[in-house]
Every structure is written in structure tokens, then in C-alpha cells.
Amino acid sequence: MEAxxxxxxIVEMRELVLPNDTNMLGNLLGGRLLHWADIAGAMxxxxxxxSIxxxxxxxxVEFSQPVHVGEMIVLKARLTWVGRTSMEVLVEAYSENYLTGKTKLTNKAYLTFVALDQNGKPHPVPGLILETEEERCENEKAAKRREVRLSRRVC
Ligand SMILES: CC(C)(COP(=O)(O)OP(=O)(O)OC[C@H]1O[C@@H](n2cnc3c(N)ncnc32)[C@H](O)[C@@H]1OP(=O)(O)O)[C@@H](O)C(=O)NCCC(=O)NCCS
Structure with missing residues (x-):
């Protein structure tokens, strides 16, 4: 497999925050954000x-700023690390007020996905080519995050 x-x-996904996506204050629900982050990361x-x-x-997962009803949310997903069958993806969410044109970073999450074959078994993924200093730095940090995750794995 070629790296x-x-x-x-990279995936960029856009959603409009509607009343059904928000709490009583009109702010985007954390669960809805995670749902969209999961979809963007999986893509x-x-x-x-x-593969699947x-x-x-x-x-x-960081919720640093609320996203308000009527705003757009832009989810940007990119790989940071790959193992044999698993991949770490960083998803960053930005809110965009299309009336003012203002955007702000509101959320950040790391998700780990495993590639599956037609029988639902983990299967190998291509390697990752790191082109920039930022990508190399993020990749090193991702390797450390993986160690922490594995140490938490239930025996
Ligand atoms: C994810 C899943 C496929 C892993 O299966 P498994 O039998 O544990 O497979 P393995 O032990 O071979 O692990 C596969 C890879 O996942 C990684 N992995 C599994 N659990 C992990 C964890 N908690 N943290 C980090 N990596 C993990 C392994 O390190 C391995 O990575 P590598 O091949 O790059 O080294 C399995 O646990 C599963 O099907 N879970 C349910 C998934 C699901 O329903 N998700 C929600 C809907 S999509």
C-alpha cells in the first residue's frame, strides 16, 4: 500500500445550527457537535x-466557546497519525456568523478510527507522509496520546 x-x-463539512440542535440558551448541544465531529472524522x-x-x-474534546443557533459550524478533519490498522484524526470546529462574517475556533477533538474489512475485522491502512514541521510535531504528540489511550484500555 502506498503512503x-x-x-x-482532509474533510471540511458545514452544518447550519438549528433550534433542534441547541439547549435552552440557544447554544449548540455537545452531543450534536460530537455526532458531526464523528462523521467528519470518519470521512x-x-x-x-x-475502507469502512x-x-x-x-x-x-474541548468546548472552548459556545456556538449559537443560526450560526454555521465548519468542521475540519485531518489525520495526525496512523498505526497498522488505526488512525488518529483531529477535528476542529469553527463557528461562522454569516451576517457579520466572523469566525472563531470553538471545539477541538481527537478521534481514533480503525479500518475494517468486509468481515468487520481490523485491516492495514496506508502509511502517512508528513510534509510540514507542524504535521511532524502533531504526529509526535499523537504517538504520545496513543500510549496514554492504550494504557487506559480495559484488560
Ligand atoms: C475498534 C475495534 C474494531 C478494535 O477491535 P480489536 O479487536 O480491539 O482490534 P485490535 O486490538 O487489533 O485493535 C485494532 C487497532 O485499534 C487500536 N485500538 C483499539 N482500541 C484502542 C484504544 N482504546 N486506544 C487506542 N487504540 C486502540 C489498536 O491499537 C490497533 O491499532 P494498530 O493496528 O494501529 O496498532 C473494536 O473494539 C470494535 O469493533 N469496537 C466497536 C466500534 C464501534 O462500534 N464504534 C462505533 C460505531 S462506528
Whole structure:
């Protein structure tokens, strides 16, 4: 399998935040955000692996700013690390007020996906080509996050 660049599988997904997506204050629900982050992350992982993927872990989720009803949310997903069958994806969410044109980073999450074959068994994924200093730095940090995740795995 030929290694692929991170830029080959980047996904950008846009949603409009409607009343049904929000709490009583009109702010986007955390669960809805996670649902969209999972979809955006899975699409990036599937593009890299060219296969079905399953979400294995969602962690390091930050909700730094609320997203308001009527705003758009832009989810940007990109791979940061790959193992033999698993991949870590960073999903960043930005809110966009299309009336003012203002955007802000509101959420960040790391998701781990596993590539599956037709029988639902883990199967190998292509390697990752790191092209920039930022990608190399993120990749090193991802390897450390993986160690922490594995240490938490139930025996
Ligand atoms: C995710 C799943 C396929 C892993 O299966 P498994 O039998 O544990 O397979 P393995 O032990 O061979 O692990 C496969 C890969 O996942 C990684 N992995 C599994 N659990 C992990 C964890 N908690 N943290 C980090 N990596 C993990 C392994 O390290 C391995 O990676 P590698 O091949 O890159 O080294 C399995 O647990 C599963 O099907 N879970 C349910 C998934 C699901 O329903 N998701 C929601 C809907 S998509």
C-alpha cells in the first residue's frame, strides 16, 4: 500500500445550527457537535484507508466557546497519525456568523478510527507522509496520546 499525504484526505463539512440542535440558551448541544465531529472524522479516515472505519476512541474534546443557533459550524478533519490498522484524526470546529462574517475556533477533538474489512475485522491502512514541521510535531504528540489511550484500555 502506498503512503498518502495528510492533505489527500482532509474533510471540511458545514452544518447550519438549528433550534433542534441547541439547549435552552440557544447554544449548540455537545452531543450534536460530537455526532458531526464523528462523521467528519470518519470521512477523513475512510478517505485515507479507502475502507469502512469504526470509531474506537473519542477523547481530548474541548468546548472552548459556545456556538449559537443560526450560526454555521465548519468542521475540519485531518489525520495526525496512523498505526497498522488505526488512525488518529483531529477535528476542529469553527463557528461562522454569516451576517457579520466572523469566525472563531470553538471545539477541538481527537478521534481514533480503525479500518475494517468486509468481515468487520481490523485491516492495514496506508502509511502517512508528513510534509510540514507542524504535521511532524502533531504526529509526535499523537504517538504520545496513543500510549496514554492504550494504557487506559480495559484488560
Ligand atoms: C475498534 C475495534 C474494531 C478494535 O477491535 P480489536 O479487536 O480491539 O482490534 P485490535 O486490538 O487489533 O485493535 C485494532 C487497532 O485499534 C487500536 N485500538 C483499539 N482500541 C484502542 C484504544 N482504546 N486506544 C487506542 N487504540 C486502540 C489498536 O491499537 C490497533 O491499532 P494498530 O493496528 O494501529 O496498532 C473494536 O473494539 C470494535 O469493533 N469496537 C466497536 C466500534 C464501534 O462500534 N464504534 C462505533 C460505531 S462506528
Amino acid at each position: 498518502k499525504k495528510i492533505s489527500d484526505s 477523513a479516515a475512510s478517505r485515507h484507508a479507502q 472505519v469504526a470509531t474506537a476512541v473519542i477523547d481530548s
